[in-house]
Amino acid sequence: MSEVLVVVDHVDGAVRKPTLELLALAKRIGEPAAVFFGSPDKGAEVASKLGQFGAEKVYVVDDAQIKGYLVAPKAEALQQLVEKTSPAAVLFVSGYEGKEVAGRLAIKLGAGIITDAVDVEAGPEGPVTTQSVFAGNYTVKAKVTHGTPLITVKPNSTSPEESGAAGTVEEFAATISDGAKKAQIVAQQPRKSSGRPELTEAAIVVSGGRGTGGNFEPVEGLADALGAAVGASRAAVDSGWMPHTFQVGQTGKTVSPQLYVANGISGAIQHRAGMQTSKTIVAVNKDEEAPIFELVDFGVVGDLHSVLPAATEQITAR
Numbered sequence: 001m002s003e004v005l006v007v008v009d010h011v012d013g014a015v016r017k018p019t020l021e022l023l024a025l026a027k028r029i030g031e032p033a034a035v036f037f038g039s040p041d042k043g044a045e046v047a048s049k050l051g052q053f054g055a056e057k058v059y060v061v062d063d064a065q066i067k068g069y070l071v072a073p074k075a076e077a078l079q080q081l082v083e084k085t086s087p088a089a090v091l092f093v094s095g096y097e098g099k100e101v102a103g104r105l106a107i108k109l110g111a112g113i114i115t116d117a118v119d120v121e122a123g124p125e126g127p128v129t130t131q132s133v134f135a136g137n138y139t140v141k142a143k144v145t146h147g148t149p150l151i152t153v154k155p156n157s158t159s160p161e162e163s164g165a166a167g168t169v170e171e172f173a174a175t176i177s178d179g180a181k182k183a184q185i186v187a188q189q190p191r192k193s194s195g196r197p198e199l200t201e202a203a204i205v206v207s208g209g210r211g212t213g214g215n216f217e218p219v220e221g222l223a224d225a226l227g228a229a230v231g232a233s234r235a236a237v238d239s240g241w242m243p244h245t246f247q248v249g250q251t252g253k254t255v256s257p258q259l260y261v262a263n264g265i266s267g268a269i270q271h272r273a274g275m276q277t278s279k280t281i282v283a284v285n286k287d288e289e290a291p292i293f294e295l296v297d298f299g300v301v302g303d304l305h306s307v308l309p310a311a312t313e314q315i316t317a318r
């Protein structure tokens, strides 16, 4: 069985949950092997964590030549690793960086790429992916027909699976050309933490729209009671009530949580595009004819300013 490379998404060695989900998908199509861009002294720690979730091997690419640069050196290192190991596929987390590295790698390898998959299965001629396309109106099964399949997968597409083994570490020395170092990061400012989970990774998302009238307190209150991330419709963002980083939809973020709670959101197609693969959808809307109700598993017809505080109180009391 061939290896399936999983590119590790981490912050200073702290592996983020979507990478563990990729390992579960990788196991379906081959032998999971993670690729960690970071310092070798963090490699063993990361390998032990990733091993618990199915990584049989962890390639550590020393970041000395990569740190401080944008994505080009990573694409170059991955090209060399793919050429050396001939994996069955390379999986990335669907985010800004994952998609950019995957796109660059596809060009370098002349290989096919599939982005924003929500599932990956083994097929007779290689991995078969599921995508939700055209603003979520169609579900498409797709496979790469040329070269190593490069697949970016949305967070929350599956659950991590613990396997209990420890991954072995192998250092991979990549040769990075000067051409890949033409753009450099000159400063990095960590975003102030809200204490809430990251929107695209959260298991629960509570969103608000124009129906909040600009008062997001009930939305944030429910989110905090549920340990959820807060999202917003474009109407709420365009009104200046929430920053663009909170926007869910076609021109915002795509989320696929276990539970999505839409409050005062009508359910426009562009909003649906960002949330309709959520496992369970709940809406609170005072208009019983609102299109969002076509999509929901549970709907509450009512004013969010009274429904949400009541729900929050019940949840907090448990």
Ligand code: FAD
Residues within 6 Å of the ligand: 208, 209, 210, 211, 212, 232, 233, 234, 235, 236, 247, 248, 249, 250, 251, 252, 253, 263, 264, 265, 266, 267, 268, 269, 270, 271, 274, 284, 285, 286, 287, 290, 302, 303, 304, 305
């Ligand atoms: P509205 O459509 O105005 O709906 C407000 C809802 O709140 C109504 O259903 C109303 O009944 C309900 N309501 C009002 N008061 C209350 C209350 N007190 N309690 C409960 N319910 C109440 N939109 C996105 O969200 N994300 C995108 O990424 C996005 N991208 C777009 C890209 C393009 C190219 C275009 C053209 C549009 C895009 N839009 C996007 C905008 C989209 O078409 C809608 O305009 C937007 O989603 C509407 O936001 P809303 O549901 O909050 O507001």
